[in-house]
Amino acid sequence: MSETALSQLIADLAGGHIRIVDLTQTLSPDFPQIVLPPEMGQAWPFRIEEASRYDTRGPGWYWNNFSCSEHTGTHFDAPIHWISGRHLPDNSTDTIPVKSFIAPACVIDCSKESAADADFLLTVDFLRKWERRHGRIPAGSWILMRTDWSKRTDPVAYQNLDETGQHTPGPDTAAVQFLVDERQVLGFGSEAIGTDAGQAFHLKPPYPCHYYMHGSGRFGLQCLTNLDLLPPVGAVIIAAPLKIREGSGSPLRVLALVPRAMANLASMAKKTNTRKRSRAKKTRR
Amino acid sequence: MVTRAGYDDVVITCPVTVPYVRYSIRGAHWFLAGALADLLKRAGLSKDKLDGLCVSSFTLAPDSAVGLTQHLGLTLRWLDHIPMGGACGIVALRRAARAVQTGDAGAVACIAGDTNHTNSFRLNLATFSQFARDAVYPYGSGGANASFAFLTAYYMRTYGATREDFGKICVAQRNNALKFPYALMRKTLTLEEYLNARSIAEPLRLYDCVMPCAGADAFLVMRRKQAEDLQLPCARILATLERHNAFPDDPIQYRGGWALDRDELYAQAGVGPQDIDVLATYDDYPVISLMQMEDLGFCKKGEAAEFVRRESFTADGSFPHNTSGGQLSVGQAGAAGGFLGLVEIVRQVTGQTLGAAVPNARLGLASGFGMINYDRGLCSGAAILAAGQ
């Protein structure tokens, strides 16, 4: 049975009946990185240094060395990342059971609300409304909060910082508790930097998504893109972090398998699969 | 006054010049060898009879006199190397004369010569001395021109000398040079041309400066008996002086070592300035010739300009001066510039002139000056020569 399912999968992929949607931002030095207060240890932004490029350093080859945080770019958060999950079994990227790395996803469209309010909080009510339209959230699903935040290609707008900190959407405490306790989700994914809202240090507890998700052995995905190409239900997410010893997370390639009929065909026709993050360019003297 | 020994019967013979050329691909050894060969030929001496050698050259490096002995196949009892620029002729004469006088050497060949490549001048200047490299050359890299511009401007301001005064010296020397076969400057020079020439370092203009070239000058020093046996005309040495780093506390050079020692020079020679028939000053710049005229007693300090206006300086003039043309018209073949005046005085008093002869020249004075180590010429020298008989 499963052999047929797998060969069917391959055939469907080859035949275009199943589309692969790339939910990953390109890793480049231009991608914004979370910045903590200066007295804290910082997460390194992505940096890449050429080792050779068909030159005296290596005539026949091109390769680079790169550095970044485990939490740079599109990345996976493991339970060990948060204090609430530090003692759980199998809580790091090398010990999480691999079956968690392929899972269905529910995409919660908050794009209009997020456009109107950068500090929009996803509530239980909003989730229940979503369920009335699309059905009950299945256990073991990824909950992906679509905000279209990834369309903010200007790094300043993407990070959206001011004197009071970052302003990006996220779930409120009750919504997280609901997802964990009432729906047994696999984890929470967002398009912005952080699964929690930018101002979530004001919530109780601070950063409730990290606190409760990781505290219950669940996962996070951040800086996703192309969520607007996914159906509300029906997509299957492949998200396998690097196998770092005692890793708290890692940048990774997040792919969604989507039945063609369900894909947003109009949107896909306009877009290409590779998108560059543009830099604000001004004319200089 | 210190009583110094005279020079007894030590004489100078065989004034020799290897013709000057503007540039040469040859090394200094070539010119020095040429001078030595000419000396030996004129003297009728074979090389193995020569037991003393005194050498001066800027471009002989990395060799000094020692290298030359093996280079030219000489076995010697006495050897010296005189790196004193424009004073090297007088100093070489003093060294060689004492060697011959004491019997340390039988006959000493004194030779000075240099080659001149197109970059010789710049390379020599850049490493001329530690003080020049550290404290002069980095400032404009004008070489001696800048240093003597300072001296000339100061002298003009302090004593009222004019460019016309300097010009008169240069024009007279050029007239003398027109008759000298080895002079590189072959055209007449008018005062007008001198005054309007291209500025080099104000107030110095083109004709205030010597032309570096390649060449050599030389003479032999021996006992009179040997000169007579070889039938060589010769000149006696009546007196000499040598002084280095005179008046070190003068803020700028307006007088040289001759001022310290000239009384002793004339006393030793038993003559006075008025007795001198022909004068050769070291003329790297006309202002220095004026300084030598003062410091050697031909006029008072500060009055050389007046003196110049009064006298005439061609070989047939009232005060024959630099009668072969001096360096300013013949050219400066490096260290040979320090021999040029002395060799001309020998030629004049021994009746062997190649150019204009001073009538009845019996007493001549050759003066040397040189080595702008920093801001002034350190070496000064002078010799009074008399006709041999």
Next chain:
Amino acid sequence: MPTLPPGPRSRVALGLTAGAALGRLELQVCRDCGTVQYPPREACRVCLSQRLDWRAQDGGGELVSDTLLRHSNELFYRERMPWRLGLVKLDCGPVIVAHLHADCAPAPARVRVSANLDRAGQAALVAIPEKDTPNMADDRQLREMTCDPKFRKVLITDAKTPLGHALVEAIVAAGADLVWAGHAEPWKKPPGFERLASLPQVSLVPLDLTNSRAVKDLAGEIGGRVDILINTADHHRNFGIAARDGVETARTEMDINYFGLLRLAQEFGPAMRARGADGQSSAVAWVNLLSIFALSNFPPHGTYSASKAAGLSLAQCLRAELAPAGVRVINVFPGPIDDEWNQTLPPPKIAPKRLAADIVDALRGGAEDVFPGDIAQDWVARWRDNPKALERELAAHQF
């Protein structure tokens, strides 16, 4: 490669260069008879004592003679004829040859002599008028020895720090034609930054020194026009060794303070080398904002000190590599700047405006190692006098 004035000096003459590097005229003084010596030498010209010490002199003197040189043996000077020179009798004794400022009256005249670094990086004595004249710094010959920002194009790598901000204003006020104001962390908007950007001479350029590609791209855009590069980027945290776990903070300090300089030097160096001492429009200076902590480690800011020491060593390498092009590398070693990173340190601290003014002065003068402010002056005096004693004093937190 551009032409330069003659460079070779004897070792003893480098003592003059050491003084000029600090902006001082220092001459040898005999410890036994007091005679002041020049040119530099190995023994006293009066008493032969070998105990000669370099001491600061005030430079007053009498111009004894002067000339206008119209011919030179060196290409550097041939390209710049005519050139004015003077012979000066200093009040302290020696006679010196100096470059002569156009405003000095002909000899005899009173002058002041200073020791500047010339384009070859060696000490050059300069005689200027006894009293300042209007626009004295514009003297053609003096401009050959200084790196005056007037009429030049300047890159300031981090214009967002208090010092960077003050420096942009100071450089604009000094008459620069164009100031590229570098900035990273686009989300950070310090007060007054927008106003800075609106100055007509100022052009904002993104520049993150930890990003090799960004540095390369900016160099590709503007590198060929930068006359003066001032590297103000500085990552400063207050940790020694025991006060912090892990190397993350220290790595970032090194990434900006050391590797940042390396990236800048690799990308901007070649163009500046090619345009060095290049007549009217030329690359003339590279300024590094180091720290007095670079000389001797200040343990409370221990890893920061080490990163600035690394920056200092690399800056010396850069100085050697840019020297043949006549581009001067000026290292600035302030004491604690009056900014957020030095809040816990007691005064005296140097105000960013004061430090910016000192940097402009260094560009206008002839020095290459600058110690602005009271702390820096005190610290370097202690260091020169006895570096081991300073090490002990700093370890005991005596500051």
